[in-house]
Amino acid sequence: xxxxVLKFGGTSVGNVERIKNTAxxxxxxxxxxxxxxxxxxxxxxxxxxxxxxxxxLSSYPNKREMDMLLSTGEQVTISLLSMALAEKGHSAIxxxxxxxxxxxxxxxxxxxxxDIDQKRIINQLAEGNIVIVAGFQGVSTDGEITTLGRGxxxxxxxxxxxxxxxEKCVIYTDVTGVYTSDPRFIPQARKLEAIxxxxxxxxxxxxxxxLHSRAVEFAKNYQIPLEVCSSLERxxxxxxxxxxxxxxxxxxxxxxxxxxxxxxxxFGLKNSFQNLSSVFTTLANNNINVDIIIQNQTDGEDAYxxxxxxxxxxxDTSKILEDYQETLGFDHFEYEAGLAxxxxxxxxxxxxxxxxxxxxxxxxxxxxxxxxxxxxEIKVSTVIEEQQMIKAVESLHTAFGLDLVAMK
Amino acid sequence: xxxxVLKFGGTSVGNVERIKNTAxxxxxxxxxxxxxxxxxxxxxxxxxxxxxxxxxLSSYPNKREMDMLLSTGEQVTISLLSMALAEKGHSAIxxxxxxxxxxxxxxxxxxxxxDIDQKRIINQLAEGNIVIVAGFQGVSTDGEITTLGRGxxxxxxxxxxxxxxxEKCVIYTDVTGVYTSDPRFIPQARKLEAIxxxxxxxxxxxxxxxLHSRAVEFAKNYQIPLEVCSSLERxxxxxxxxxxxxxxxxxxxxxxxxxxxxxxxxFGLKNSFQNLSSVFTTLANNNINVDIIIQNQTDGEDAYxxxxxxxxxxxDTSKILEDYQETLGFDHFEYEAGLAxxxxxxxxxxxxxxxxxxxxxxxxxxxxxxxxxxxxEIKVSTVIEEQQMIKAVESLHTAFGLDLVAMK
Numbered sequence: 001x002x003x004x005v006l007k008f009g010g011t012s013v014g015n016v017e018r019i020k021n022t023a024x025x026x027x028x029x030x031x032x033x034x035x036x037x038x039x040x041x042x043x044x045x046x047x048x049x050x051x052x053x054x055x056x057l058s059s060y061p062n063k064r065e066m067d068m069l070l071s072t073g074e075q076v077t078i079s080l081l082s083m084a085l086a087e088k089g090h091s092a093i094x095x096x097x098x099x100x101x102x103x104x105x106x107x108x109x110x111x112x113x114x115d116i117d118q119k120r121i122i123n124q125l126a127e128g129n130i131v132i133v134a135g136f137q138g139v140s141t142d143g144e145i146t147t148l149g150r151g152x153x154x155x156x157x158x159x160x161x162x163x164x165x166x167e168k169c170v171i172y173t174d175v176t177g178v179y180t181s182d183p184r185f186i187p188q189a190r191k192l193e194a195i196x197x198x199x200x201x202x203x204x205x206x207x208x209x210x211l212h213s214r215a216v217e218f219a220k221n222y223q224i225p226l227e228v229c230s231s232l233e234r235x236x237x238x239x240x241x242x243x244x245x246x247x248x249x250x251x252x253x254x255x256x257x258x259x260x261x262x263x264x265x266x267f268g269l270k271n272s273f274q275n276l277s278s279v280f281t282t283l284a285n286n287n288i289n290v291d292i293i294i295q296n297q298t299d300g301e302d303a304y305x306x307x308x309x310x311x312x313x314x315x316d317t318s319k320i321l322e323d324y325q326e327t328l329g330f331d332h333f334e335y336e337a338g339l340a341x342x343x344x345x346x347x348x349x350x351x352x353x354x355x356x357x358x359x360x361x362x363x364x365x366x367x368x369x370x371x372x373x374x375x376x377e378i379k380v381s382t383v384i385e386e387q388q389m390i391k392a393v394e395s396l397h398t399a400f401g402l403d404l405v406a407m408k
Numbered sequence: 409x410x411x412x413v414l415k416f417g418g419t420s421v422g423n424v425e426r427i428k429n430t431a432x433x434x435x436x437x438x439x440x441x442x443x444x445x446x447x448x449x450x451x452x453x454x455x456x457x458x459x460x461x462x463x464x465l466s467s468y469p470n471k472r473e474m475d476m477l478l479s480t481g482e483q484v485t486i487s488l489l490s491m492a493l494a495e496k497g498h499s500a501i502x503x504x505x506x507x508x509x510x511x512x513x514x515x516x517x518x519x520x521x522x523d524i525d526q527k528r529i530i531n532q533l534a535e536g537n538i539v540i541v542a543g544f545q546g547v548s549t550d551g552e553i554t555t556l557g558r559g560x561x562x563x564x565x566x567x568x569x570x571x572x573x574x575e576k577c578v579i580y581t582d583v584t585g586v587y588t589s590d591p592r593f594i595p596q597a598r599k600l601e602a603i604x605x606x607x608x609x610x611x612x613x614x615x616x617x618x619l620h621s622r623a624v625e626f627a628k629n630y631q632i633p634l635e636v637c638s639s640l641e642r643x644x645x646x647x648x649x650x651x652x653x654x655x656x657x658x659x660x661x662x663x664x665x666x667x668x669x670x671x672x673x674x675f676g677l678k679n680s681f682q683n684l685s686s687v688f689t690t691l692a693n694n695n696i697n698v699d700i701i702i703q704n705q706t707d708g709e710d711a712y713x714x715x716x717x718x719x720x721x722x723x724d725t726s727k728i729l730e731d732y733q734e735t736l737g738f739d740h741f742e743y744e745a746g747l748a749x750x751x752x753x754x755x756x757x758x759x760x761x762x763x764x765x766x767x768x769x770x771x772x773x774x775x776x777x778x779x780x781x782x783x784x785e786i787k788v789s790t791v792i793e794e795q796q797m798i799k800a801v802e803s804l805h806t807a808f809g810l811d812l813v814a815m816k
Contacts, residue, residue: 058495059495068483
């Protein structure tokens, strides 16, 4: 009898009715003869409400106490879901992070799982119980309650799947799977049957939002087959695994996009070697997240340096650059807001050298000017005008053969 | 530097403003040079809201899962109170029941504390921190979250005071102390400066509601001086200790009362010795709480048996007596609803044999008929018509010299 780990997000347990539906979903899986471990998040907006309470008491709440506070959200859900399963006639038992043996670093608000002591879970599974584990939380070796940061419940699920040598780990969410692009903006986007860990990592880092990148990394390291599917509709989702055997013909598997980008360009940067790291260290210390970086230096000339940031960080970035202009030793800087990042992702790119060229020519045909480019082995990102973003995504989606084709 | 344990109930932490006020109260105590341990309940109506959620999912929620659910209430409060203290510039640390080392029996919803491992608390006190402990909850030796039942936070506070050899334990509540009678109904009731453990136990069992009897028992066993006072008004409360040195002249220290009582009388009970226990075993098995019992048997006659129950239990009691009439072997039964219990309490009664007689004559003067009587060493309880209850309490309050006298 194999173990399966099922993870349900906050929407799936947002109220009493949804908790009952989720219980039915779990029982269907149990009836298939599997040992079932369930990981759940806090109900709907609970976490936000708790954060609001804390902010009313303190502008900068202590992180240890925030973990103490926020971890109650999942604890409420696990007990209610356990009751719902019992009411439907199946014995279940809930465990907090510390009870489930989820050991983390001694860090608050963003701890990493370092080990799982799975004895209690295994004993309960052996007794035929469905085991429900609070996501997002763990315990440090010194007995402190910790939380895993954004997307932490996904990580809990994947880590448990690894520790329990589960056959699969299913992430139930409010979308039906991983799409070739965001279907809210790109109507011709279609759901992928499968995608590789690396491709999913790139998509997660590009803000696709379906899965947290740490969970995908964990799944890749332990080779856990992941499945993303809808908690509301009963349709097949997307499988994430090492070797994607289906849809091999697709060189590009997705087009990701993100607006609200600003490009900063620094001119006349002296002694660029030392100063390059100084610029980014200073920005990082001020919590400015820098994305694409382009540097250009030819012999005998001063370097110019461009990088992209979120529009929201423009004010702080300008302030920092002005304050440090003398220290960093540059001539002046300029910025251009209202930009967007459009990326294509696909493992097949490695063996297909013409992919980037095809991307550029596709955009050129649409009169879209590329302002920055960044490439990895399985991704090409471009920065363009934000007003051309959707047109760019649609044309790339079509050019790389991703458009939804009506089934016959 | 002595340790003091302060306990704040749900009203004292009912919202953000009250949590801030409670933080101020705690800091005042800290400034007096004490090491401070604080025990708190769940915020205001939180527990009720969680119970409602559970009832929507299950008519009889599993007790283990209820403990898992309800224990989140106090966990929210401890973290918020810790943040409030930090915001006011004093370092504080919060502990759940399991973190505070509160070990209980492996029983859910009504566990007893069996030991306290106070190491973590002592270490934090030594570092100068205010330690905030979640009341009402503990952990069993098999790592299960347990709760202590009604009034459990009081018990947590007293048990911690015992384990930490505290100088005192102060219970902050929404009344200003222990009164000679319920001031909501008896305007001439006055606050007692002091009361003995035994008297407080009788008052608690009679539903005075200020302190849970288990907490008082604990305090008596470990000789912890308890103080009950208001979390809102800054006035002296009531001290509960072994020997009450003040107000020695008061033979009776309080008049307690309770309405909604029904008297059941069973006639023609055969073989009363065996059957007496059968009747009460049967009722107990059906969760009927029987209070005063009076049995009368003279030679050659069948016994008659009277006992008092709550009005709410009348329907179930009647049903049970009808079902078991043949088995129990009695002739018939009658009931009288609309009764009340009025009791006088005072350790001085032991050495003052005329107290019960004075009670009966006082009630007789008011034309109040006594239907049942029950006595202990420090208490006399009578059952009378409910419509005469307040008149009875007022006349006893005056007769035993308890009335509030205007201060000059």
